[in-house]
Amino acid sequence: MHIRLTVVAALATLLASLGLYPLFEGAGWAWSGLGAIIAVAAGGVLARRLRLPAAAAAPVTLAALLVYLTVRYAPGQALLAVVPTPGSVTRLAQLVSDGWAAANRYAAPVPRGAGIELLATLGVGTVAVLVDLLAVRLRRAAPAGLPLLALYSVPAAIREESLNWVAFALGAAGFLALLLADSREQVGAWGRPVHGRYGGGEGRRERPDARSLVVTGRRLGLAAVAIAVTVPTVVPGVHPRGPFDLGGGGEDGGSQTVTTPDPLVSLKRELTRLGDQVVLTYQTDDPSPDYLRLYALDRFDGDRWTYSPLRSTPDDRVAGRNLPAPPGLLTARTHAVTTRISVAENVRNMTFLPAPYAPSRVSIRGDWRVDRESLMLYSLRDDAGGRSYNVTSVRAEPTAGQLAGAGPAAADVLRRHLRLPGGIPQPVRELADEVTEGARSQYEQAMMLQRWFTAEGGFVYDLGAAAPRGTSDLVDFLMISKRGYCEQFAASMAMMARILGIPARVAMGYTRGSLGPDGRWVVRSRDAHAWPELYFEGAGWVRFEPTPAGGAGQSTATVPAHAQPEPEDDGQTANGGQSSAAPSPTGGAAQPSAQPEARDRTDTGDTAQAGEIDAAEDDGPPVGWLSAGMLVLLLLATPMAARLVARRRRWAQALTPVAAGGPPPARGTGGRLAPPVAAGDAAGLAHAAWQELRDDAIDHGVDWRPGDSPRAAARRITESLGLAGPAVDALRRLATAEERARYAPVPAPPDTLREDLRIVHEAFGAAVDRRTRWRARLAPPSTLRSLRESGRRAVGTVDGLSVTRLRDLARRRLRRG
Template sequence: MRLTIASGVSAFTAALLLSPLFQGGGWFWTSLGAVLAVVAAGLLSSRLSLPAWAAPLVGLAATWMYMTAVFASEEAWALVVPTKGSVLELARLLGVGWADIQRFAAPVPETEGITLLTAGGVAIIAITVDLLAARVRRAALSGLPLLALATVPATILTEPISWWAFIVAALGFVSLLIADGRERVGHWGRAVLVRRTRQAAPAASATSGSGGSADTTAMRLSGKRIGFAAILLAVLLPAALPAMEPVSFFTFGVGGRGSGPGNSISIANPIASLKGQLDLPERRVVLTYSNDDQKPHYLRIYALDTFDGQQFGMTQPKGAPQNRTENGPLPEPPGLGPEVKVNNVVSNIQISDEIEQLQFLPLPYPPREIRVDGDWRADVDTLMVFSTREEAAGIQYDVSTSEPEPTADLLDSLDGIRPEVDRRFLALPGDLPPEVGDLATKITADAKTTYDAALKLQEFFTKPGNFQYDLRTQGHSGSALRDFLIRDRVGYCEQFASAMAVLARMVGIPSRVAIGYTGGVQTGDRWEVGTNDSHSWPELYFEGVGWLPFEPTPSGAAGQGSARVPAYAQPRPTATPGTSSTPTPGASSSSADEPQNPATRRNPREVDREGTVATGILPPDDSMPLIGKIGIGAAALLLVLLIPAGLRLITRNRRVRSLGWKVSQPADELTARMVSGRDQLTVAAAWAELDDVLYDYGMAREPSETPRALARRLIQQYEFDAGSAAAVTAIASAVERVLFARDPGRIEPMSKDLRKVRQALAITVSRGRRVRAVLLPPSTLRRLRMLGERLLDGFDLLETIRLRRTAAQKG
């Protein structure tokens, strides 16, 4: 019976780990009722002495009746007896609940279907635990189904399991193990539950020897200590240990293949998030930023590089430890050569607190260096900056960027250079409608260079009358792409960006789709970006320049109002006679206006000899250096280690102050009582301080020693001089008079006597023992240990009360 109840308790405490998955608490009470039904079924099985295989069947029947009463009582007979209608109703709710789980992200709303699935799953776990612990008597093995229940939130949620829920669940499992141990020991005789004291030990031993009972106190106390210590270490130790990095042959990814749960995060569907923000009825501020060029900049979050024929997706980014933002400059922007003029900008970005589940940083492209708190890493291929441990909500960070500003002549001169990028940026499925390929060929038929082809693709979308901007779209599929390009020509930024990226790949230009925010609107000295600024745009790759954004989405009142076309993507100016379009070598070789030789061009990441940062680089970090942080950590650790010494010092000072009280001759009976009480406090303080001094120096007093015997032993064993001998004798005499004399007489202040005894004892021990007595006093550690034992005695008291009630009922 005890194991059945303990099994239910452990199953329900483990179910508390599911709380972060739900928005409300209705599942809690429904699951509690399901566990109680299983416990009631288990008690009935034990009462009827049913075989082990029959108990789970009774538990399933009880769970079925409970679910019927809660979710399908109107179709049941007498509210609880299942009928055909109630079975169909439960089946319908199960289907609805399964569909809801696939549709919602955690924390999920508490629909009837989801609550039914949760309560049923908890009940099945409870039945399994009862079978293993109470029927098969394998309590330790019952931890496996409990662990399976705990893995549900661990695999779904990005945040770690809350410490309080873990402690409650672990205590539930420990209680099951304790109950199983008591059942096993109880087969040898009646368990005698007494407090663990030296006085009770002989009596318990005698009882065990005469009556055949087993004293299990020490065994149970040891088991509890192990269980509680394991739980405490499991909670505190991970917080003290540094984060471990994966070995090189384990990929560090964001939900990538082969990456463990600790190295992965969930990525919300960027397309769905984009459409959801654009559909919001009112504008909400997402972030604000300021920069040193006072110009708006696109802020990219995701770079989608794979196309499956229906929509673009994202390859899981990888961030090695050396690519942490705290390590300095990020990896070089892919394809960016020294001949390109760059605009070095430093921006300060503040993310709104209302952003949820965002583990990527909105950044201008390409970021060169980022100063942000937390473990943020850069993907080498795309320069997306993400984290597996942090969230972007509410954080503020500085980012330095080098935005390329190529000229049309430079881009024309790059024609014919083979792009050195991954082939995935050119990959297309083989089942695309042939009309799409024909359209790409037709649009770029007159293009003289690759750059000219990109301009013609962009112009195809932005030319007045060709396309209309509308959030009402036909979805994603190969036919939807064909209809958008050829027939309907109505869509929003995601359709425009994806369609241009697909057409670019068809004509041999590497492309990808970026999702983030446009520059927003300026408010004071900062730019304010709202949900209506959510945007998607294509990025095309040119060897020697790298990735460049283009803007095919119609701007102004007919489309994305805050979208802007980059200067290099503007329509070509009409050529006039006498002008030359031949590019001048070195005309755009640096961020300065004057040309420079590429061989002597200064790297924008370079730090000069004086330690100042080159133009556009983040200013020096004024934060505390690493050695300072190490020093603060060491000081904090030292303070923690000195806590026992501080407690000992406080206790000693309090006692010494009481030892200095001077007591005058009492004038009446009331004053005499007050004097007597103060005498007792003074003597008690002196005796307690002497006891702690002896324990700190390794000279602990024997339990059977009287004060007079202790004084005699100290004088003889440690050869006290006359003054020290008189002092310890005076303390012992005062203690005996207070304890045994009807009228103890006048008690003199004992601070001097105690000081003499402490000095006499200190010279008899080694220096190491004296240092330990000051820095890590054993007497204080003994009190902490005794406090833990009193907590364990509290558990024993509860068990004792329970056994007494059981014995009374039997009597």
């Protein structure tokens, strides 16, 4: 019947399913999944009791799962609320469809609902069917790990944030338990096993003795899980990361490659998150703040935009130095902007810093670095959550004339930022030429592309559109559906710009947010945004905004001044021909209420000026290194501290009878090894002194033999260390006190024990070399031996645990009761 294996298989599935917890709100899905696992296990037991072949066992377990789902989610359409009918199956199919729609619409954790719960329960139940079939019926426990791994991989693939190590440890422990149970069953069925007796009293029976297998498997399993959990935290480059995370090599020496999962994967989830949470707030001396950029994505492989691997060295740290100059920014007018940014405490895994482009200096604690080409700010180990930092940026103010008259870009810029995959359809290339027909410069081409997306092309901003996953999706967006959100608009404009020969990339970060009543700008999760940046020689990388804004689009998106249409009177001023228009929402005329309000607040002092922004936190040692250093010091100090604690506890226990009502304690002679010794429990004090002598001798390298009598031990110590004079007399008195405490009816008076220990301790230190003395102080071998013995006892306790042993213990307890 394999009842044990069935139970372990169900338990392994349950433990693996716990990794789904970050995907859903509430715990309803977990209880429903547990019911599905129990139903499948019951179906498997029934199939084996009926001795059905393996080909028929799977349909039985699937039928059990279907009955459970019917009872749980469609009882009104079922026969007698139990037997599935076409109506109940239709109801289940409808709920599954609703669950898929909710999963595609909402970011994790998905809100509770019958469809989502059914979807999770169906997945867990299907995995339970496969595990039961493979591990129990076909006796292939190792392949049963594949569906368990698939169950664990779902949240790892959907969520950008790494799963909790506890979830992994539980799932791994369940799989290892399944392997161990299967091996135990196979050993019990092979050959003529050696039998052992378990339990006691009546009902004892012989069974295969697999205790050595259980012990070995349990030790290996615990070691494997511990290594799998701890190694990724200390080995460079394998740290699990989230949406804003990166992984790299070593952190200090040499160059290393830094990569991140697709940054745009998290964009839609931020935009569709149910709670519009505050991501950060900031103060700035810029009356019209620009976007806060996180990523610059310069590579398009036909499926998605991402950035080139970053080569990070210690020289790229931002602390206390000016950052590299913005590429290509040579002739355009610029001004410095100072921004004080405070990232919310609940923001996790943000290892890239949001900052206005182009940052020239950053003041922040921790190991933060800059990519010299893109000026992205990132860390190999620190997190921006809860941090405040200052960013000084160089903001370019190119005019339309400067952009229109820009010369050709450098060869390395063209080579890197015009690269396109070979699968771009010809209709898309023709569409780019058609939209920009009649343009006299690359700047006019960019303006015509932007106007086509925001006004003339008939595009609609729609968060319900699926994220593009290839060139065909972008073609559908450009030529058929024309529905999407900022990712499609930015990716499409950047691709079409490259088709036209304009160096382009996609930037991702946040819009400037909204101005609060206290003069601080507030950026929320729905301000997450993507936009194209185009390169013009002399001005460098400049932002364009093809995404519609306002109530029908990205509500806080704005068009920069250099990308706004020229007024009819050409809008030129005396200050170099710069248009005076402030950034305005895209998709129509500027809305006058937002930007003038920002200027008024600045003029009245509501928005902090450069001199008013709080000073950034001084660069200091990284918190991670400090924590690691403190941990190392704590570990190094553990043996010494344990030795001191053991000494004090030993003397305190010996003095307990005195505190309980014995004669008043006598004052000691004043030493440094132990508390004053009283003449209360003379035997207990003698034993404590002898134990202290034993530990002191072991710490100083003396060969201590537990079988020696006190007199023999004293003689061995004297001969091995060459003691003489007062030390020999003190050692003899300690041995005599221990002998009388053991064998004499009246122990020796304890008056000199403490002083004798001090004399012997000093003699030990004088008789050994300096290295041995320091080892006795910092890493006393007696304490290390005690720690090892404690570890062996703990392992022995774990080895002794088994279902049989626990059951026998419970039976004995019941009999005693």
